[in-house]
Amino acid sequence: MSVMRVEGYNAFYGRSQALRDFSIELRGGEVLCLLGRNGAGKTTALKAIMGTVKPASGALWLDDVNLFGRPAEEIPRAGIGYVPQGRRLFSELTVWENLEIGLLTREQGRDGLDYALELFPVLKERMKQRSGTLSGGEQTMLAMARAMCITPSVIMLDEPTEGLMPSAIAGIRDAVMKLRDSGVAVLLVEQRVDAVLPIADRVAFMDHGEIKAEFPIDEVRENTALLHQYVGVGH
Amino acid sequence: MDIVPYLLLATLEGLVQASVLMLTALGLSLVFGVMRVVNVSHGEFFMLGAVAAWVCANLIPGPPYVPFIAALLIAPVFVGALAWAADWAILKRINYNPEATIVSTIGLMYIIQQMTLITFGPDAQAVDAPFYYTVRFPWFGYSGYKFFIIAVAFVLVGGLLYLLRHSKVGLFMRATQFDKETAQNFGIPVTKVYSGVFAVGAMLAAIGGVLVVPSQQAHYLMGHDPLLLSFVVVIVGGLGSIPGTIAAAILIGMSDGLLSVFFSPTLAKIFSTLLVALVLVFRPQGLFGKAGR
Numbered sequence A: 001m002s003v004m005r006v007e008g009y010n011a012f013y014g015r016s017q018a019l020r021d022f023s024i025e026l027r028g029g030e031v032l033c034l035l036g037r038n039g040a041g042k043t044t045a046l047k048a049i050m051g052t053v054k055p056a057s058g059a060l061w062l063d064d065v066n067l068f069g070r071p072a073e074e075i076p077r078a079g080i081g082y083v084p085q086g087r088r089l090f091s092e093l094t095v096w097e098n099l100e101i102g103l104l105t106r107e108q109g110r111d112g113l114d115y116a117l118e119l120f121p122v123l124k125e126r127m128k129q130r131s132g133t134l135s136g137g138e139q140t141m142l143a144m145a146r147a148m149c150i151t152p153s154v155i156m157l158d159e160p161t162e163g164l165m166p167s168a169i170a171g172i173r174d175a176v177m178k179l180r181d182s183g184v185a186v187l188l189v190e191q192r193v194d195a196v197l198p199i200a201d202r203v204a205f206m207d208h209g210e211i212k213a214e215f216p217i218d219e220v221r222e223n224t225a226l227l228h229q230y231v232g233v234g235h
Numbered sequence B: 001m002d003i004v005p006y007l008l009l010a011t012l013e014g015l016v017q018a019s020v021l022m023l024t025a026l027g028l029s030l031v032f033g034v035m036r037v038v039n040v041s042h043g044e045f046f047m048l049g050a051v052a053a054w055v056c057a058n059l060i061p062g063p064p065y066v067p068f069i070a071a072l073l074i075a076p077v078f079v080g081a082l083a084w085a086a087d088w089a090i091l092k093r094i095n096y097n098p099e100a101t102i103v104s105t106i107g108l109m110y111i112i113q114q115m116t117l118i119t120f121g122p123d124a125q126a127v128d129a130p131f132y133y134t135v136r137f138p139w140f141g142y143s144g145y146k147f148f149i150i151a152v153a154f155v156l157v158g159g160l161l162y163l164l165r166h167s168k169v170g171l172f173m174r175a176t177q178f179d180k181e182t183a184q185n186f187g188i189p190v191t192k193v194y195s196g197v198f199a200v201g202a203m204l205a206a207i208g209g210v211l212v213v214p215s216q217q218a219h220y221l222m223g224h225d226p227l228l229l230s231f232v233v234v235i236v237g238g239l240g241s242i243p244g245t246i247a248a249a250i251l252i253g254m255s256d257g258l259l260s261v262f263f264s265p266t267l268a269k270i271f272s273t274l275l276v277a278l279v280l281v282f283r284p285q286g287l288f289g290k291a292g293r
Ligand SMILES: Nc1ncnc2c1ncn2[C@@H]1O[C@H](COP(=O)(O)OP(=O)(O)OP(=O)(O)O)[C@@H](O)[C@H]1O
Pocket: A013, A018, A036, A037, A038, A039, A040, A041, A042, A043, A044, A045, A085, A191
């Protein structure tokens, strides 16, 4: 069942068009991976959904409500959790304060927090630490936990494994799969196909602000020519 | 001649200065820190507080402490509402653009000054202290009201710090200050935080104005000095740093008191100006600020 549908987003930075008729659909319990090169417009697409980049036209359906044009702070309150590129923790605030901000977004109780701490138990010991002093892997966990604290029905992650060691990547991947299995709709942005092959259900390729094609993961696995065509792979 | 009484007097005068300065500068610092707005009209909110106290003294009957207490409540509410309206009518429309806010708050400064001049005239107006009580030292007596100023300022600043650290609103303010966009991504109503911060900043200045009026008289141009000193404090303390602002206010206020008593008020001004210049050259992040982020 479709949980979130983005329809025909066009967005501009000054005169240059950053999104062209951008449309995607997310289903509960499914991971959609958005792939594209540097500068393809992946981050812009997520910001446009979050309302901090204002799309000129389009529609944003969350369940049966069109959130298009609402003030940015209402988007997360409708249940969209966001893990921004580079994590964007409130690094001068403590770990607990970061999580508290997530809890206050929708005030839906502490289930999301409890689940996050179950997935990332290290955070429990670090509650009073300034979040900027966490290790890279811990910071990513905190960014995910903060988004989980809003008990989202959709979660969007922008290159969460960027710059992490393989062991930390495995932990993040594991958490994404558990979220998916709990029924959350996941939108995962990555540059590298190999990073998503094991967890994606569908893959969408993006270039020049546009979705060029979308495939179920099986097709991508079987037909490596697709990868060459859309991301000029090897990677 | 004994130096102790002079030192004591200078310290007390310095503390009174520091207290009022702390309130005023904290307002400016909060607004700059959270909103990145340099509010040139901040001194006028101080002046309006003083004028409001004078108006209360004239309109509200009873012993002097009745209108004074009324002013302590009414002035910040009135000035806060005015600031809230200015935020809505002006700052929000220009998207808090840094240059545009400087120019428009300069305009706001003149508008408030001239409106006050037109309404209340050019004369300085005296207001009675709410109570007369003299604290006796072996060498001299000192106004009990001035101790009251110090107490009110420290209680307010302490309360504000507590709220910033331990309340939901304080958490929202700190998150907004740190990263506005991510704050929005977590449902923090940034525009409301901005309006609130601008109003609270103005209220702090207004309370400062009410507190000084028994010793300074209300006058439509009285906002200049507190504005300049607040800028000095905010720069010395480190832009947007609350603890830095408090420390710098005490430093500047105390040195002002000491230098004025032992030498001359002019030397005190020279000192604070020189301090700003030195800080800007050698430690632009402020004495208590962190290096750029
Ligand atoms: N604030 C901005 N102002 C102007 N142009 C911008 C802005 N942010 C992004 N762009 C431009 O929009 C295009 C898309 O950028 P975006 O950050 O969305 O790419 P991306 O796909 O996320 O890339 P990466 O994989 O490197 O993160 C780029 O050409 C970028 O230079």
